Amino acid sequence: MMSANTTDSTPVLFRWLKVAELGYAEDSNTKNSNEQMDEQQQQDGAVCFHCGKEANEMSFPKCAKCGVASYCSRDCQVSNWKSGGDKIGHKHACAAYKRVGEDMMIIFSDDKDTARQDVLSKIRFYAFPYAVYKASTAGRGFLFVQSDSSLAVMSLPIPILSNGRSCPQQRSVFLHWLTMEEYDKEVCRDDFEMAVMRNELKSVVETYDDKVEVPVLMRFRCGQVAVGLAPLVPDYKLCQILGKEYYGHGQESGAVQLNIDDV
Numbered sequence: 001m002m003s004a005n006t007t008d009s010t011p012v013l014f015r016w017l018k019v020a021e022l023g024y025a026e027d028s029n030t031k032n033s034n035e036q037m038d039e040q041q042q043q044d045g046a047v048c049f050h051c052g053k054e055a056n057e058m059s060f061p062k063c064a065k066c067g068v069a070s071y072c073s074r075d076c077q078v079s080n081w082k083s084g085g086d087k088i089g090h091k092h093a094c095a096a097y098k099r100v101g102e103d104m105m106i107i108f109s110d111d112k113d114t115a116r117q118d119v120l121s122k123i124r125f126y127a128f129p130y131a132v133y134k135a136s137t138a139g140r141g142f143l144f145v146q147s148d149s150s151l152a153v154m155s156l157p158i159p160i161l162s163n164g165r166s167c168p169q170q171r172s173v174f175l176h177w178l179t180m181e182e183y184d185k186e187v188c189r190d191d192f193e194m195a196v197m198r199n200e201l202k203s204v205v206e207t208y209d210d211k212v213e214v215p216v217l218m219r220f221r222c223g224q225v226a227v228g229l230a231p232l233v234p235d236y237k238l239c240q241i242l243g244k245e246y247y248g249h250g251q252e253s254g255a256v257q258l259n260i261d262d263v
Contacts, residue, residue, distance in 0.1 A: 212231060
């Protein structure tokens with residue numbers, strides 16, 4: 001597994017060509033990580049975002065900007081706003097918590113677009129070299145990014161839920177480079193609902209400029225699915241170098257798992 005952290009925080013713009021909300025039906029055999037997070041969010045009380053003190057039956061004051069992060073004292077709030085070292089302060093996470101709210105749900109379409117972009121921005125220095133390398137060996141296709149967590153959980157800058165508690169499992173994404181033939185035979189066979197993305201996906205795979213952009217299909221546990229076109233960052237030549245360095249070791253068919261919170 002690889003760390004997906006990077007010190008470059010330059011925003012990258014993406015074009016989303018089709019977005020869908022798939023109604024995944026889950027039974028007792030599929031109850032897993034995402035539901036565990038939902039249950040923890042509902043059952044556990046809030047804790048201070050800075051020191052972890054339990055709120056118990058009392059209610060801690062919340063950040064006035066996001067209305068989510070709670071603090072047991074003014075000192076904790078001030079300290080958490082700045083943080084320092086390798087710890088991200090609430091100053092840089094506040095907007096993301098406002099987006100997901102206390103219920104860890106993203107409501108508005110624009111916010112979902114931004115959330116997907118945030119996830120891709122975190123992993124692009126590994127994901128895009130992977131895409132360039134795989135395209136050079138497998139041919140034209142698209143980068144399939146999927147996660148067992150919800151879009152709301154994955155989009156947060158830190159692995160802390162809206163109640164101030166840590167995510168109960170590692171946040172990760174799985175990367176595959178797929179051709180349209182593989183998409184039809186593997187993805188749509190296993191999940192027929194994914195066929196709704198086919199027309200837009202086929203069009204972008206046939207027309208994208210592989211020197212400056214990459215087609216992306218994203219799928220999250222919550223049922224959020226999107227087809228987009230992302231500019232290559234880093235650029236094509238650097239992606240070639242990094243792709244060969246990271247992935248050119250005989251693992252031609254392997255997918256890649258990225259743990260986005262590893263240091």
